Amino acid sequence: METRPSWDEYFIEVCEVVARRATCIRRRVGAILVRDKRILATGYNGAPSGLPHCLDIGCLRQHQNIPSGQRHEMCRGLHAEQNALVQAARHGISVKGAVLYTTLEPCVLCSKMLINAGIEKIVFVEEYPDQLARDMLAEAGIETLKFVR
DSSP, rough: OOOOOOOOHHHHHHHHHHHOOOOOSSSSOOEEEEETEEEEEEEOOBBBBBBBOOOHHOHHHHHHHHOOOOOGGSSSSSHHHHHHHHHHHHOOOOOOTTTTEEEEOHHHHHHHHHHHHHHEEEEEEEEOOOOHHHHHHHTTTTTEEEEEO
């Protein structure tokens, strides 16, 4: 008999499906915001709505040999967490007290937004080497959990 996935496993699997929509050449990331076991908003990394995607026109960061984790402002795309927050705001959905599930641990830019949005917990699959992000999330009292299958 097949067992049901845990809630964390279920939401991480949804994130993985969302990540398939990402248009970043370097990395595909999916994120969802959840409260009371209900999905509030989803996001994946890619260019703003209506603008050409990196998959179509190439990656500015790649062309300029910018290493991962540096010079975030030199990217056309928004991060998955940013897109999930924007989607919620656009539709008038409060995310205060929500849990963020994501395929990649948030960077410092996203962490600052998540803190101000009132996110209470973050569950991620892959670690991202950003100690400042980790320190700020801990200082803000936001629980972070690496999901292990």
